[in-house]
Amino acid sequence: MTFLTVARLGRYTAAADVLGVNHSTVSRRIAALESAMSGRVLVRTTGGWEVTALGRRAVGIAERIEGSLRDLVEGGGQDAVHGMVRVSAPDGFTATFLAPAMTTLRRTHPHLAVELLSATQRVRQNRSGVDLEIVVGRPQVLRAYATAVCSYALRLYATPGYLAAYGAPGAVSDLAGHPLIYYVESSLQVDELDRALQELPDSPPSLRSTSVFAHVEATAAGAGIGLLPDFLGDADPRLVRVLDGAYEHPLAYWAVARDEGPRNPAVAATLEAITAYIASSAASAIAPSAAAAPRADA
Template identity: 50%
Template structure:
C-alpha cells in the first residue's frame, strides 16, 4: 500500500538505474554512492507500495510497477530538461544512448551514425557494446539492441533496419595453391572460416553454415573481423558479409550465384525508450547511415520512428 508521495529525486534515481542496469553506474552518474542509490530506491518502493526492480544475471530489471514508475521518471526528467534549456521546447537534447550490435554493424553503421549524431546534437553521447547474440527478453542497461534475424521479444518493439548478404571469399594466393571451386559441390575439399558453431547464439547466422554442409572448419571465431583476417591470411574460404569486403582487402568473391545468403538486421527497443528524443534521434541516424550505404546494404523503406 502506498504510504507517502513519491519523491521526484527518487524517481530520477530510478531512471538512472533503469538506463544503466547497475546501482554502481547510476551512483557514478549521479555523483553519489551506492548506499544512497539503494536507499533512494527503497524509499521509492515504500512510497509506491511495491517492488520496482528485480535482480537478473545482466543487472537490475524493472517490474511492471517499475515500468510505470519509469514513465513518470521520464516525464520529470523531460520537464527538468526544458527548465534548464530556458524555453518551453528544449533546443538541445542532453542524454546518453546505450546500444549493442554485432561487430560488423558496430563498425560500419553504429559508430559513424553515433559520430554524426553527436556532431548534430553535442549533448547526446552514445555508448556502443559489440555483441553478436539474440535479443534479450529483459534488457538492462541498454536502450537499443541490434540483432541478426527477426527476434521474438516481449514488451519491446522489433523494427527491421535492412538486409545484407553473406558470400564466400578467398585470396588469389589461396586459390592458386588449392584451386578455385567450380561449383557448390566442389566446396567439400576446402575448409571454412566462420563462426564457432557451439558458441553461436544467433540462429539465423547458423543458416549460413547450412548452405555449406560438406565444408569442414579451418578457423572459427566469435568475431567477424577475425574471419576476415584469417581469410586474408589464406587460412581457407571465408563466409563473410559482402558489405565489409572492400577492394583493398584483396579478396575474391566465389560462386556468387550459388552461395549468396541473405540476412537482416533488426532493432529492438522498448516503446517507452523509443519515445526518448535522444533514442529516436539515434534510430533516425542509423537509418540515414544505412541508406547512405545503399550499394552494400539494403535498408528498409519504412520509417521506424
C-alpha cells in the same frame, strides 16, 4: 537515479562505479525502492539485471525525472534532440553504419550524447538498458516498435593466395575440405546466423571467433574461407568472393525500440539518421553489383 543506472547498465558493480558509491549502497537503495513500491523492480538473468513489469513503470518515471533535472540545469529553449541515447548493435553494423551516422547526427545536435554498445544477440524482451537495438532477423517482441533497417547477405570469401594454394571449391559440398572462418558455434545467440552455418558442410578444424572483425582479418591472413557479411567482404580489397552465385544467406537488420521510443525526439532522430546514412551508402555497401568483390570462379 540509482535504479535507472542499474537498469541501463545491468550490473550493480557497474552502476556503483558510475555513481561513485559502493556495491552495498546500490543494493540498499534498490531494496528501499522495492519496499516503497511493494514489489520487485529488477530480476537477475544470465546477462545481468533486467527490469520487471513493475520496474518498467519505475524506468518511465525515473527517465521523466532525469529529463526534468537536466532541463533545470541546462535551461529551456534548447534543441529537442538532447540528452542521452543508447544504441545496441552488432560490431559490423556499428563500425560500418552506426558510428558514422551518429557522428553526422551529433554535428546537427551537439547536445545529444550517444553510447554505442556492441552486441550480436537476440533482442531482449526487457529493453531497459538501451533506447534502440539493432538485431539480425525479424524480432519477435512484445510492447515494442520494430522496423526493418536494411538487407544484406552472408557470403563466402577468401584471398587469391589461399585459393591458389588450396584450390577454389567448385560446389558447396567442396567446402568440407576447407577451414571455415565464422562465429564460435556454442556462443551463437542469433538463430539466423546459426542457420547460415547449418546450410554448409562440416568444416575441418578452423579458426572461430565471437568477433566479425576477427573473421575478416583471419580470412585476409589466409586462414581459410570466411563466411562474412557482404558489406564487409566486398569492401575489403584483400578478398574475393567464393562460390559467387552458388551460395548466399540473405539477412536483414531490424531496429527495435520500446513503445515510447519513436515518440522520444532523440530516439526518432537517431533512427532517422541511421536509415538516412544507410540509404546514402546502399548502392555500394549493401547491394553490390559492379562494385562487388572480384569473383573466384572454379
